[in-house]
Each structure stands twice: as C-alpha cells, then as structure tokens.
Amino acid sequence: MDERARIPVSLPRDGPTQSYWQDPPDAIADLRTTSELPNSADVVIIGSGITGAAVAWNLLQADDTQNKKRTIVMLEARQACSGATGRNGGHTKAASYRSFLDHASTLGTPAAVKIASLELANIQAVQAFAREHSIPCDLSPCDTIDVIYDEAQWLQAHEAVAAMRAAFPQGDPVAEYTFYSREETEKKFYCHDNYLNGKPETLYGGVVYFAGSLSAYKFGVGVLKLCLAQGLNLQTHTPALGLTKHQEGTWKVDTPRGTIITKQVVLATNGYTAALVPSKFQGVIVPLRGQITAHRPGAAMPPVLPTTYSFIYDKGYEYMVPRPAGSTFAGDIVMGGGLVRAPEDGLDEYGTTDDTSINETISNYLRETTPRYFGRDWGDDSPEGRVRKEWTGIMGYSPDGFPLVGEVPGEKGLWASVSFQGHGMVLCWMCARALVEMMEGRDDDEALGDWFPEVFRVSEERLGKRFVGRLHTAAAAAAAAAAPIGGIMGESEAETMVDSEETGRGVGGG
Missing domain, CATH: 3.30.9.10 (D-Amino Acid Oxidase, subunit A, domain 2)
Incomplete structure (x- = not known):
C-alpha cells in the first residue's frame, strides 16, 4: 500500500467514462460565466461537485446576512459537476x-x-x-x-x-x-x-x-444554478495547475487560461487534492x-x-x-x-x-x-x-478514515473540505457548512462545538499519519491507520489489520 500511496496524483483526466447520470450533460456543463478568466477574486473555489457548490452557497448566504458582496470564482477542470459527485450512485445512506x-x-x-x-x-x-x-x-x-x-x-x-x-x-x-x-x-x-x-x-x-x-449530479447542478443566480462565476474546463503564495497574504492560482490572485482558496478537490498541494497531501489523501x-x-x-x-x-x-x-x-x-x-x-x-x-x-x-x-x-x-x-x-x-476540513496548517487563506471515503453524500453538505463557519471566523463552540466532530478537522498530526487502505470497523485497524509515516510497523503487518473494502463508512456508496 505504501507504493500505491506514493504514486503522484494527477489532475482529472480528459475523456472519462461517461456517467449514467451525465447522459446527457446539463445545459451548464460547459459554462463559463465570463468569457475571460477574472484576474482577481475574493475567493477561488477549486472543484464544482457537491462540496464546491455547498461552500459557494453558504458563502453567498453569509454575504446576504452581512450585507457584503464577495467575488467568488469556481474553477472546474472538466465539465461542471463531472467528478465524484456526478459519478456516484446518489445513496443518502449513513450506515452509522x-x-x-x-x-x-x-x-x-x-x-x-x-x-x-x-x-x-x-x-x-x-x-x-x-x-x-x-x-x-x-x-x-x-x-x-x-x-x-x-x-x-x-x-x-x-x-x-x-x-x-x-x-x-x-x-x-x-x-x-x-x-x-x-x-x-x-x-x-x-x-x-x-x-x-x-x-x-x-x-x-x-x-x-x-x-x-x-441524482447527485442533478442535485449538484441544481445548487450550482442557485449560486449562479446569486453571482457565482463558474469557469469550466479550467483546471488549477498550481498554487503559490503571493504578496500581502494572497494566493496566485495558475490555470491554462491565466492567473487569478485571491485572498482565499478553497480546495473542494477530494481525491485530486494532492495534485495541487503535494507537500501536504501526497500519500495522505489517496x-x-x-x-x-x-x-x-x-x-x-x-x-x-x-x-x-x-x-x-x-x-x-x-x-x-x-x-x-x-x-x-x-x-x-x-x-x-x-x-x-x-x-x-x-x-x-x-x-x-x-x-x-x-x-x-x-x-x-x-x-x-x-x-x-x-x-x-x-x-x-x-x-x-x-x-x-x-x-x-x-x-x-485518508489515513484515519475521516474527512479533512479546515484551514491547511501553515497555509493561511488555504482552506479544504476533502477526502470523504466514498461517503460524500452523508458528509459533504455539513462539512461545507462547517468550513464556511471557520472561514467567517465563527470557529467556536457556539458555532460548531455542538455538532461538528473535532476528528474531522485538518491538523499537522493527521497529515503525518500513514495510509494503509480502507479501514475495517475494528479498533485495531484504526490503530494501524494512526501509525506515523515511517513508523516501525511493517507494511505486511499493517495490511493484516485492514479490510481493503469495508470502511464502515462507505456502505452507502455515496
């Protein structure tokens, strides 16, 4: 498993198999709200699946409540909602x-x-x-x-x-x-x-x-359309190629169509996250x-x-x-x-x-x-x-079988809600809501303490864990996943503690 986790993660590939749900594609599948890519934005969301759409929706509602108007640009490497959301079975099933x-x-x-x-x-x-x-x-x-x-x-x-x-x-x-x-x-x-x-x-x-x-595809597209009506700028077929820190606490997002300077970047990139931030996520989100x-x-x-x-x-x-x-x-x-x-x-x-x-x-x-x-x-x-x-x-x-939600450690203004273990239809929506609470500075017990699990928060400790595969529901497997990278547990020993299919959280196929 170590060898598989080391494979460099790529951006979404051209010419994917056609999903049952995207046949035919929605009218906004290839939408570019503006013909030219904006050169700046307050927030850039990378990914147009259910997480990206939910983050955009919650940010727009926060703007309405606070009587402010941020510019939000969403980048999608392929067609709108064409990743995991547009390809999954739409099973809203917890199997808790x-x-x-x-x-x-x-x-x-x-x-x-x-x-x-x-x-x-x-x-x-x-x-x-x-x-x-x-x-x-x-x-x-x-x-x-x-x-x-x-x-x-x-x-x-x-x-x-x-x-x-x-x-x-x-x-x-x-x-x-x-x-x-x-x-x-x-x-x-x-x-x-x-x-x-x-x-x-x-x-x-x-x-x-x-x-x-x-239909997770139709739902995701539906949320995107609501966001578009409130000012979201969607740019399909525009992959983010790289992220670099810019001057005065901003980020530079490079794309094949130009560069966007932004105060905040949201990674709604799930399995592709390590392609953009390999120093943090390679081998951590597999x-x-x-x-x-x-x-x-x-x-x-x-x-x-x-x-x-x-x-x-x-x-x-x-x-x-x-x-x-x-x-x-x-x-x-x-x-x-x-x-x-x-x-x-x-x-x-x-x-x-x-x-x-x-x-x-x-x-x-x-x-x-x-x-x-x-x-x-x-x-x-x-x-x-x-x-x-x-x-x-x-x-x-992820190594511990939980989503990674919050500001990426050591990277101010870089936020993530990713790694849903094949269980996104019962995690993504509430994780996006929690992320926006954090982005809005309401990261306290009153806003999140009663309902958001602390174990979902991204941290340096979690980013240092070793990936061993899908976790079984046994406590021993969780201990295996918690072993640090480069730890003393051998790969064959770790894999005997892992059931390579069952996570206990993936039965829904969401």
Missing part, C-alpha cells in the same frame, strides 16, 4: 451502526454519537434543501436494507445497534434500526443465498433503517477508483423496488440504488462496489486517477451481481440486455 463501535472504542462514545448525528443531519439537510428549492433531482427518501452474508458481521450488527440505543435518547431517529430474519429478508426483499464460483455465502438477515437516494453498473431489472422483479440495498459479506460489499418511479429509466438497478473481487483485493485501484477506463475483473463481477443476489426472484434478463451502462469515478481516502 457499522462504524459506531469503532468510533466509540477509539474516540469515546460522545464523539461516536456526534459523528452518527452529523451523518443523519446531513441526509436530512440535503433532502430538505432539494425540496425547499424544488431541485429536480429524483429525490426519493426511503428505507434501506443491509443484507448480511457473514455471521460475524450479523452478530456485530446486533451489538452495535444495542450500543447505539443505549447511547442515544429513546426514540432518537439516529438509533432506529429494524432487524429482519433470513426468512423475512427472502420474502420481503427478494434476496437469497449468494453463490460465487460455486461456493455459498449464507444469508443471515437484514438491517433496515432510513436512507434515500437522489485516490481510489470506484466502479458502477446500471442494470435493467429482471422480468420477475417488481417494476420499482421501494428500498435501497447494500450486500455485505466477509471482506466487502456492494451497494444498490433502484431508480425511483417517475425518473428516467425507472426501475433500473444501479450497483457499485466489488473492489475486493479484483486481484489482491483491488490493490491496483488505489492511487489511480484513471476514470477513463474500467477494471474488467470488477466489471465481470458486477454484471453478475443481480441474478446472484436475487436468485429465482430475478427472472429472465431484459431483452435489451442486463447492463445499460458502466463507468468509473475517483474517490479520496
């Missing part, structure tokens, strides 16, 4: 119980409660914002089920839910989970034993809780390529499944988002994951920013997931073929 025990063990129960509370609050805030502003993003609040094919994880699920119920006030929705037996899961959710290469993976049962789905397929439903399946799914097994998982009624391709099943089915548990997917191609092994595996999980309830494939589309996208992972 899967990381709660680990967080409570390593951080303490109050911190674990705060993280789980933020995740649900993020889901609620995104769904409420889409409704309030009538963003046409196929919003579908609904339950989700984790279908579990591993006895140890089935038992741990019960332990974790019991711990959450004890930690939260009675009736708190953060701790609301319902268990379904094997027989109930088969009958109600159409799932059966999973047979892979002739070997059975036994269905143990399901865990049901509140989640939802939306890109990881994810893969997704969109399946037409089998003939025996309901026209539209009413819940979203995750399928959890010994070393990994897949997540599944049915397209809701009334949406384009309603009933389609979007299936992502499968990392550990590649050689060496998907090791070669770490450190790459190549979303122009797919991993054929993972592709072949994902193409077969639906008839395997649904068995006799799948039926014949659609006459048009099972798979409508497949594509890849780049996520960003």
Whole structure:
C-alpha cells in the first residue's frame, strides 16, 4: 500500500467514462460565466461537485446576512459537476451502526454519537434543501436494507445497534434500526443465498433503517444554478495547475487560461487534492477508483423496488440504488462496489486517477451481481440486455478514515473540505457548512462545538499519519491507520489489520 500511496496524483483526466447520470450533460456543463478568466477574486473555489457548490452557497448566504458582496470564482477542470459527485450512485445512506463501535472504542462514545448525528443531519439537510428549492433531482427518501452474508458481521450488527440505543435518547431517529430474519429478508426483499464460483455465502438477515437516494449530479447542478443566480462565476474546463503564495497574504492560482490572485482558496478537490498541494497531501489523501453498473431489472422483479440495498459479506460489499418511479429509466438497478473481487483485493485501484477506463475483473463481477443476489426472484434478463451502462469515478481516502476540513496548517487563506471515503453524500453538505463557519471566523463552540466532530478537522498530526487502505470497523485497524509515516510497523503487518473494502463508512456508496 505504501507504493500505491506514493504514486503522484494527477489532475482529472480528459475523456472519462461517461456517467449514467451525465447522459446527457446539463445545459451548464460547459459554462463559463465570463468569457475571460477574472484576474482577481475574493475567493477561488477549486472543484464544482457537491462540496464546491455547498461552500459557494453558504458563502453567498453569509454575504446576504452581512450585507457584503464577495467575488467568488469556481474553477472546474472538466465539465461542471463531472467528478465524484456526478459519478456516484446518489445513496443518502449513513450506515452509522457499522462504524459506531469503532468510533466509540477509539474516540469515546460522545464523539461516536456526534459523528452518527452529523451523518443523519446531513441526509436530512440535503433532502430538505432539494425540496425547499424544488431541485429536480429524483429525490426519493426511503428505507434501506443491509443484507448480511457473514455471521460475524450479523452478530456485530446486533451489538452495535444495542450500543447505539443505549447511547442515544429513546426514540432518537439516529438509533432506529429494524432487524429482519433470513426468512423475512427472502420474502420481503427478494434476496437469497449468494453463490460465487460455486461456493455459498449464507444469508443471515437484514438491517433496515432510513436512507434515500437522489441524482447527485442533478442535485449538484441544481445548487450550482442557485449560486449562479446569486453571482457565482463558474469557469469550466479550467483546471488549477498550481498554487503559490503571493504578496500581502494572497494566493496566485495558475490555470491554462491565466492567473487569478485571491485572498482565499478553497480546495473542494477530494481525491485530486494532492495534485495541487503535494507537500501536504501526497500519500495522505489517496485516490481510489470506484466502479458502477446500471442494470435493467429482471422480468420477475417488481417494476420499482421501494428500498435501497447494500450486500455485505466477509471482506466487502456492494451497494444498490433502484431508480425511483417517475425518473428516467425507472426501475433500473444501479450497483457499485466489488473492489475486493479484483486481484489482491483491488490493490491496483488505489492511487489511480484513471476514470477513463474500467477494471474488467470488477466489471465481470458486477454484471453478475443481480441474478446472484436475487436468485429465482430475478427472472429472465431484459431483452435489451442486463447492463445499460458502466463507468468509473475517483474517490479520496485518508489515513484515519475521516474527512479533512479546515484551514491547511501553515497555509493561511488555504482552506479544504476533502477526502470523504466514498461517503460524500452523508458528509459533504455539513462539512461545507462547517468550513464556511471557520472561514467567517465563527470557529467556536457556539458555532460548531455542538455538532461538528473535532476528528474531522485538518491538523499537522493527521497529515503525518500513514495510509494503509480502507479501514475495517475494528479498533485495531484504526490503530494501524494512526501509525506515523515511517513508523516501525511493517507494511505486511499493517495490511493484516485492514479490510481493503469495508470502511464502515462507505456502505452507502455515496
């Protein structure tokens, strides 16, 4: 893993695989608000996904409240919202119980409660914002089920839910989970034993809780349009090539179309962050390529499944988002994951920013997931073929499995909200809100203390940790991730403490 983390991170590549969600691209996909690049701005936001859009929105609202008007320029290397946000499954799913025990063990129960509370609050805030502003993003609040094919994880699920119920006030929705037996899961959710290469993976049962789905692309574009109406200057196909400190506490942002001088820079660059600030983030935010397929439903399946799914097994998982009624391709099943089915548990997917191609092994595996999980309830494939589309996208992972939010240490005026562990749809919105509070000088207990986890803040200590891969939910894995760069733990020893697929925070596929 050390070798993969050392691969120099590149900027977003030209000619990416076309996302299901960006077909066709929105009208603002190639927008440049002004034909010429401004030579100065108060704030430059790099990245136009959900984080960049949310930061812009919160800054603009702060301007309205304080009766001031900042110039905000957003740079996007490719089309608007074409990175991880425009390529993910739109799963607003927290799966907080899967990381709660680990967080409570390593951080303490109050911190674990705060993280789980933020995740649900993020889901609620995104769904409420889409409704309030009538963003046409196929919003579908609904339950989700984790279908579990591993006895140890089935038992741990019960332990974790019991711990959450004890930690939260009675009736708190953060701790609301319902268990379904094997027989109930088969009958109600159409799932059966999973047979892979002739070997059975036994269905143990399901865990049901509140989640939802939306088109993250349409949502992100919708937020951008609201910001554009309030004065945001969006410049697509304009990658930031480099950042340098300038005179009088300003920054110089170089692009192929010229240079912008600004007081503040916001990195909303997730897995690509180290390409711009390698001295701080190379080997700390490591890109990881994810893969997704969109399946037409089998003939025996309901026209539209009413819940979203995750399928959890010994070393990994897949997540599944049915397209809701009334949406384009309603009933389609979007299936992502499968990392550990590649050689060496998907090791070669770490450190790459190549979303122009797919991993054929993972592709072949994902193409077969639906008839395997649904068995006799799948039926014949659609006459048009099972798979409508497949594509890849780049996520960003940190050594300790948490986002990095705040002012970059030693770099005044350089801010970041990055590294969402494939879990951005339940982290990005609230992290952007917290970042703007910090930028506005309201970084205190009154503004953030009650709800923002301290462990999410970027710090020199966190930037010195060693990357060992996606973290398991066991406390031992967190200890492995905390090992300093160049520490005494050997790579093979560290990797035995890491589950290369399951973070405990990535089940949602957001």
